[in-house]
Amino acid sequence: MTDPYKVLGVSPNATDEEIKSAYRDLARKYHPDRYIDNPLADLASEKMKEINEAYDQIQRLRRATGSTGQSTQYRQYQQQPGNSQFADIRRLIYSNRITEAEELLDGVPTSRRDGEWYFLKGSIFYSRGWLEEAYKYFMQANTMDPTNAEYQAALNQMAWQRRTGNPGSPYGSGPVIATYDCCDPCNLCAGVMCANCCCDCTGSLCRCL
Amino acid sequence: MREYDTYKAVYCGLCHQLGHTFGPLARFTLSYDFTFLAMLAMAVTEEKPAFDKCACFINPLKKSMTLCDCPSLLYSADAAIIMFYYKMLDNQADQRGLKKWGARLALIFLSKPHQQAAKRFPHLEEALATASSAQTQLEQEHCNQIDRACEPTAQALSKICEQLTQDTNNRRVLNRFGYLLGRYIYLCDALDDLEEDQKSGNYNPFLQAAEMAGEPNLQQCRQQAMDTLYMTIGEIGKTYSLLALTNFEPILSNVVYLGLKHTVSLIINKRSDQND
Numbered sequence: 135m136t137d138p139y140k141v142l143g144v145s146p147n148a149t150d151e152e153i154k155s156a157y158r159d160l161a162r163k164y165h166p167d168r169y170i171d172n173p174l175a176d177l178a179s180e181k182m183k184e185i186n187e188a189y190d191q192i193q194r195l196r197r198a199t200g201s202t203g204q205s206t207q208y209r210q211y212q213q214q215p216g217n218s219q220f221a222d223i224r225r226l227i228y229s230n231r232i233t234e235a236e237e238l239l240d241g242v243p244t245s246r247r248d249g250e251w252y253f254l255k256g257s258i259f260y261s262r263g264w265l266e267e268a269y270k271y272f273m274q275a276n277t278m279d280p281t282n283a284e285y286q287a288a289l290n291q292m293a294w295q296r297r298t299g300n301p302g303s304p305y306g307s308g309p310v311i312a313t314y315d316c317c318d319p320c321n322l323c324a325g326v327m328c329a330n331c332c333c334d335c336t337g338s339l340c341r342c343l
Numbered sequence: 344m345r346e347y348d349t350y351k352a353v354y355c356g357l358c359h360q361l362g363h364t365f366g367p368l369a370r371f372t373l374s375y376d377f378t379f380l381a382m383l384a385m386a387v388t389e390e391k392p393a394f395d396k397c398a399c400f401i402n403p404l405k406k407s408m409t410l411c412d413c414p415s416l417l418y419s420a421d422a423a424i425i426m427f428y429y430k431m432l433d434n435q436a437d438q439r440g441l442k443k444w445g446a447r448l449a450l451i452f453l454s455k456p457h458q459q460a461a462k463r464f465p466h467l468e469e470a471l472a473t474a475s476s477a478q479t480q481l482e483q484e485h486c487n488q489i490d491r492a493c494e495p496t497a498q499a500l501s502k503i504c505e506q507l508t509q510d511t512n513n514r515r516v517l518n519r520f521g522y523l524l525g526r527y528i529y530l531c532d533a534l535d536d537l538e539e540d541q542k543s544g545n546y547n548p549f550l551q552a553a554e555m556a557g558e559p560n561l562q563q564c565r566q567q568a569m570d571t572l573y574m575t576i577g578e579i580g581k582t583y584s585l586l587a588l589t590n591f592e593p594i595l596s597n598v599v600y601l602g603l604k605h606t607v608s609l610i611i612n613k614r615s616d617q618n619d
Binding site: 163164168169172173174177178181259263264265266267269292294295296297298299300301 | 488489490491497512515516519522523526570571572573574575576577578579580581582584585603604607
């Protein structure tokens with residue numbers, strides 16, 4: 135069994151507050167809402183499970199020794215496609231069978247291409263790392279069906295990254311803590327180091343091909 | 344050791360590895376990109392880094408902490424040599440004047456190191472050779488789709504990173520991480536070359552994309568580049584956080600969460616300084 139304190143990256147002597155805060159940071163980092171349509175979503179959800187389990191285990195341990203604390207489980211994410219006319223294509227995308235999904239999607243006649251079609255096309259591009267195209271298709275999906283929360287979440291997420299360069303979305307559909315601020319404690323201490331590094335760099339990260 | 348010192352030690356280690364494996368001239372292919380690759384390689388394997396005090400090649404009086412030769416450094420050194428070889432081939436074909444002759448000269452010296460590296464890691468050679476020819480073809484077609492223009496470099500880096508480990512989960516993450524990193528590197532380069540390419544008429548994906556909409560405007564191109572780079576950086580961060588790492592985690596996180604963005608602002612600021 136892995137050490138729950140290690141999973142949360144805290145010392146066994148940490149206070150309840152520190153543990154809660156470490157848990158919150160990690161839960162935000164791996165929140166399923168940040169990995170919607172991501173080909174690695176299953177790994178993020180495993181990570182989330184691990185964090186939840188570690189937190190619960192620490193709570194149990196501490197309760198047993200008299201220390202107080204409460205279990206704060208983040209809502210487990212569930213894909214809710216609603217009534218989709220492309221349920222089969224969605225299934226292919228979620229199981230990372232991108233080429234097949236794209237073939238089916240491209241075979242849909244133009245007259246049946248609604249907001250969902252553009253959204254799924256965007257998801258396929260996203261999954262391949264074609265972020266510009268993904269962004270365009272999510273925008274189109276959103277224009278065609280502005281009230282759809284799913285399309286909106288996808289678009290917001292990309293727009294947020296485009297603006298800030300930070301991972302994740304501040305407008306995800308319903309996480310307990312919805313903001314991601316770039317001044318995470320880990321970033322702060324890293325900042326000093328980075329400034330140091332960059333002074334010394336002449337080559338930087340962009341000079342190879 | 345402080346983190347910054349560790350970073351420097353890996354940098355020096357790569358320089359030494361290049362020198363030992365390919366001779367002193369190969370040290371000039373040293374770059375921060377491949378220092379990052381070496382650290383990433385060690386971070387996803389169980390390899391324990393060993394350090395030693397060594398004299399610097401440029402300044403032999405200065406002794407500094409250096410990472411000792413190891414498989415991760417060798418892999419990065421080979422990747423650096425092969426990549427540089429294709430870069431020079433490309434320059435020989437595209438450039439004029441001094442750059443063309445410089446590339447010709449470099450290719451004479453690179454021929455043997457390139458062969459050695461390609462023999463040691465055939466998959467590196469294959470990935471980079473494929474990228475190089477795909478790139479040439481894109482440029483000849485005047486590709487105006489930014490995502491497509493990134494594809495060769497992104498695919499190459501994806502394969503280079505994926506091969507760093509045998510672990511199934513990490514391999515999947517590294518595949519996407521490498522892809523996005525390659526995309527980032529290519530886009531940064533294109534942003535950096537924007538002015539030069541406009542003057543010389545060389546291919547540049549941002550100029551080509553802007554031409555579709557009319558007369559390319561440098562300011563708009565720069566904004567477009569920033570937008571897509573930031574989107575890529577955000578995505579890199581998300582992917583990176585899924586990697587299981589054993590070493591160098593603080594430094595790698597630093598590069599990913601801060602360094603990538605910082606590099607973009609350096610390029611942008613360098614340009615606006617020149618225009619003032």
